[in-house]
Amino acid sequence: MRLGVIGYGERAQTVLRKIKEVDKSCEVVAVVDPGLQTMDIAPARLMASVDEMLTETLDGVLIGTRCSLHTEMALKVMPTGLPIYLEKPVATSMEELHRLKTGYGASSSPIVVSFPLRLTSIVQFIKEIIDSGKIGTIEHVQAINNVPYGAVYYQSWYRDDQITGGLFLQKATHDFDYLNAILGMQPTEVCAMTSKQIFKGTKSVGLTCKTCEDNRTCPDSTAFRPDVADHWTHCCYTSDTGNEDSGSALLRYDTGMHLSYSQNFFARREAGSRGARLLGYKGTLEFDFITGLVKVFMHHTARVETYQFELDDDHFGGDTALAANFIELMKGKTTRSLSTLEDGLLSALMCLKAKESAETGKFLTIAYD
Numbered sequence: 001m002r003l004g005v006i007g008y009g010e011r012a013q014t015v016l017r018k019i020k021e022v023d024k025s026c027e028v029v030a031v032v033d034p035g036l037q038t039m040d041i042a043p044a045r046l047m048a049s050v051d052e053m054l055t056e057t058l059d060g061v062l063i064g065t066r067c068s069l070h071t072e073m074a075l076k077v078m079p080t081g082l083p084i085y086l087e088k089p090v091a092t093s094m095e096e097l098h099r100l101k102t103g104y105g106a107s108s109s110p111i112v113v114s115f116p117l118r119l120t121s122i123v124q125f126i127k128e129i130i131d132s133g134k135i136g137t138i139e140h141v142q143a144i145n146n147v148p149y150g151a152v153y154y155q156s157w158y159r160d161d162q163i164t165g166g167l168f169l170q171k172a173t174h175d176f177d178y179l180n181a182i183l184g185m186q187p188t189e190v191c192a193m194t195s196k197q198i199f200k201g202t203k204s205v206g207l208t209c210k211t212c213e214d215n216r217t218c219p220d221s222t223a224f225r226p227d228v229a230d231h232w233t234h235c236c237y238t239s240d241t242g243n244e245d246s247g248s249a250l251l252r253y254d255t256g257m258h259l260s261y262s263q264n265f266f267a268r269r270e271a272g273s274r275g276a277r278l279l280g281y282k283g284t285l286e287f288d289f290i291t292g293l294v295k296v297f298m299h300h301t302a303r304v305e306t307y308q309f310e311l312d313d314d315h316f317g318g319d320t321a322l323a324a325n326f327i328e329l330m331k332g333k334t335t336r337s338l339s340t341l342e343d344g345l346l347s348a349l350m351c352l353k354a355k356e357s358a359e360t361g362k363f364l365t366i367a368y369d
Contacts, residue, residue, distance in 0.1 A: 001023070001025060001026040001027070001059040001060060001327065001330045001331065002027065002029045002056070002057060002058050002059050002060075003016070003019070003026060003027065003028045003029065003030075003058065003059065003060055003061070003062060004028075004029065004030040004031070004032075004053045004054070004056060004058045004060070004061045004062070005028055005030070005031045005032070005033075005044075005061070005062045005064065006031075006032045006033070006050055006053070006061065006062070006063045006064065006065055006073050006077075007032075007033055007063060007064040007065030007066070007069070007073075007087075008031050008033040008036060008064065009033075009064055009065075009066075011064050011087060011114075012062055012064025012087075014319065015062060015064065015085065015114070015319065015322075015323065016028060016062065018319045018320050018322075018323035019323045019326065019327060021320070021323070022320065022323050022324045022327055023327050026327065026330075027043065027044075028041060028044040029043055029044055029045065029056060029058070030044065030045055030047050030053045030056045030058065031044050031045070031046050031047065031053075032046075032047050032048075032049060032050050032052075032053050033046070050073065050076045050077070051076075054076075054077070054080055058082055059082070059083070059330040059331075060082055060083040060084070060085065060326065060329070060330040061077045061080075061082050061083070061084050061085070062084075062085040063077070063084060063085065063086050063087055064087050065087070066157065066163050067087075067089055067092050067163055067164050067165060067169065067170075068092050068162070068163045068164075068165070070086060070087060070088075070089065070090055070091065070092075071090065071091045071092075071096035071097075071099060071100045072096075074086055074090070074100060074103070074111075075099065075100065075103045077109065078103050078104065078106075078107035078109045079107065080109065081107065081108040081109050082109055083109065083110045083111070083112070083326065083329040083330050084109050084110070084111045084112070085111075085112050085114065085322075085326050086111055086112070086113050086114065086341070086344065087114045088113060088114050088115060088173050088174065088344060088347070088348075089165060089169040089170070089173045089344070089347070089348045089351065090113060090341065090344035090345060090347075090348050091345075091348045091352075092163075092164070092165030092169060092348075093165070093352070094352055094368075094369065097345060097348055097349060097352065097368070098368065100341075100345065101345055101368070104341050104345075110329045110335060110337055111337060111340065111341040111344075112322055112325055112326045112329065112337045112338070112339055112340075113337075113339045113340065113341060113343055113344035114322065114339070115173075115174060115177045115178070115318075115322075115339040115343060115344065115347070116315035116316075116317075116318025116319045116321065116322050116339075117174050117175070117177065117178040117289070117315060117316070117318055118177055118178045118181040118318070118338075118339060118343075119317075119318040119321035119322060119325075119338060119339070120178075120289070120311065120315070120316040120317050120318040120321075121309060121311070121316075121317055122287060122289065122292065122294065122309045122311065122316065123178050123181065123182060123318075125294065125307070125309070126182055126278075126285060126287060126294065127181070127182050129285060129296065130182060130183075130278065130280075130285070133282075134282065134283065134296070135278070135279075135280040135281075135282045135283030135284065135285055135296065135298075135299075136280030136281040136282035136283065137255075137280055137281070138182075138183060138257065138278050138279065138280050139257050139279060139280060139281065140257065140258065140259075140278075140279040141179065141183070141257070141258075141259035141260070141276055141277070141278050141279070142259075142260050142276060142277040142279075143175060143179060143259060143260065143261045143262075143275070143276035143277075144261070144262050144263070144264075144273055144274070144275065144276070145171055145172070145175055145261075145262075145263040145264070145273075145274045146263070146264045146267035146271055146272055146273045146274070147171065147263065147264065147265050147267065147272065147274075148267055148268050148269060148271065148272030149272075150245070150264070150265030150266055150267070151199075151220050151232075151236055151265075152232055153167060153170065153199075153243050153265055154199040154234070154236035154241050154242075154243060154245075154265075155209070155220070155222060155232050155233065155234045155235070155236050156231045156232045156233075156234065157231060158170065158243070159234060159236070159241050159242050159243060160242055161242035161243050162242070164242075164243065165351075165352075165355070166194075166243065166244065166351075166355050167194075167243050167244055167247060167263065167265065168192070168194075168247060168249070168263075168351040168352075168354045168355050168358075169348065169351045169352070169355070171263050172247070172249065172261065172263055172350075172351055172354065173347045173348060173350075173351050174347075175261060175263070175274075176251075176261070176347045176350045176351065177339075177343055177344075177346075177347040179259065179261075179276065180343070180346065180347070181343075182278070183253065183257075183259075185253040185254055185255055185257065186253060186254040187251050187252070187253055187254075187346075187350055187366045188252050188253060188254050188365065188366055189251070189252040189363060189364065189365055189366060190249055190250065190251050190252070190350060190353050190354050190357055190363070190364055190366055191249070191250050191357050191362070191363040191364070192247065192248060192249040192250070192354035192355070192357040192358040193247065193248050193249075193357075193358050194244035194246065194247040194248075194355075194358040195244060195245070195246050195247075196243075196244045196245050197245060197246070198245050198265075198266045199236045199237065199241055199243070199245045199265070199266070200237065200239075200241060201237030201238060201239065201241070202237075202238075202239055203235050203237050203238045203239070204238065204239075205238055205239060205240045206238075207234070207235040207238050208233045208234055208235060209221045209222045209223040209233055209234070209235060210223045210233065212235050218237075220236055243265075244265075244358075245264070245265045245266055246262070246263065246264045246265065246266075247262070247263050247354075247358065248260070248261065248262040248263075249261045249262075249354045249357075251350070251366075272290055273288055273290060274288065274289040274290055275287045275288035275289055275290075281299070282298065282299055282300065283296055283297055283298045283299050284296075284297045284299070285297075289311065289316050292308055292309035292310060292311045292316075293306070293307070293308055293309075294306070294307040294308075294309065295307075321338070322338070322339060325337065325338045325339070349366060349367075349368065350366055353365075353366050
């Protein structure tokens with residue numbers, strides 16, 4: 001399979017590594033990335049534009065640009081009908097969301113959206129339990145994401161919320177998607193709130209950890225950490241640091257059930273946690289991606305079931321499943337994406353409405369206005 005890549009950053013390279021692990025015959029033949037001066041992976045050629053890349057004979061295209069370009073790049077590739085692997089979020093504004101939805105309606109391109117959490121073994125197991133009726137119909141969900149590596153959203157390019165669209169679109173988009181996949185319900189309303197209590201300050205714009213006088217005492221300093229990426233260097237206490245550092249949303253679904261979700265970006269070390277409690281009348285199921293632990297508490301019998309999953313580092317195994325699905329689409333072995341653009345559009349819509357709700361203080365209908 002001959003792959004074209006738009007945006008050859010860390011995330012794209014992770015996905016490509018997974019694709020290669022699944023099928024060694026896949027190879028990158030064309031790359032578009034203005035930040036690259038040379039290309040060191042044969043037989044790939046560095047190209048000046050997407051238009052030039054699309055003159056090549058390709059079997060699929062991976063879009064791994066920064067978030068604000070996802071929609072634009074997808075719309076460039078869609079008319080070709082080629083399979084597309086599209087990074088999340090699929091859009092960062094309502095205008096982009098409408099354009100992408102319209103463009104997809106006129107395209108034959110099968111699209112795999114980068115939502116690996118829905119395909120992890122732990123989520124598949126949870127869905128199996130819930131679909132069995134063991135704990136009854138889910139009538140309440142309490143979900144959290146306490147991000148132990150949250151400083152990346154203030155010390156790297158992610159700090160620019162004009163690029164990211166804010167942290168609902170960065171993190172909650174994953175969580176809303178896997179929860180939608182588990183529940184099989186349609187979200188109808190949202191209200192949300194965000195706050196910025198930690199990662200703010202008055203230090204000068206452009207300050208980096210290496211040039212900061214506090215770099216030996218600041219707990220978030222990367223000045224003497226060889227383990228962090230070169231771009232993770234900005235001071236996270238400058239006056240221009242974007243992004244909220246915690247956020248919460250209440251979501252109502254079409255059955256009347258509601259879900260609470262909170263995310264936090266200054267929890268650290270063992271305080272990191274990502275998962276949910278799903279409550280039915282017969283029982284409660286709780287799980288955590290980070291520990292791989294699932295517990296089922298039966299309400300009417302004295303029984304607690306515990307399951308332990310071993311999960312790898314690349315989105316807990318979901319990246320491999322998405323890579324395999326994308327390869328099958330390119331080879332024509334399936335026409336079914338396991339993480340569709342419809343899923344991506346819905347999750348982005350939920351995030352955009354949550355962001356608007358936090359800004360306006362209003363309860364909002366989850367619909368394309």
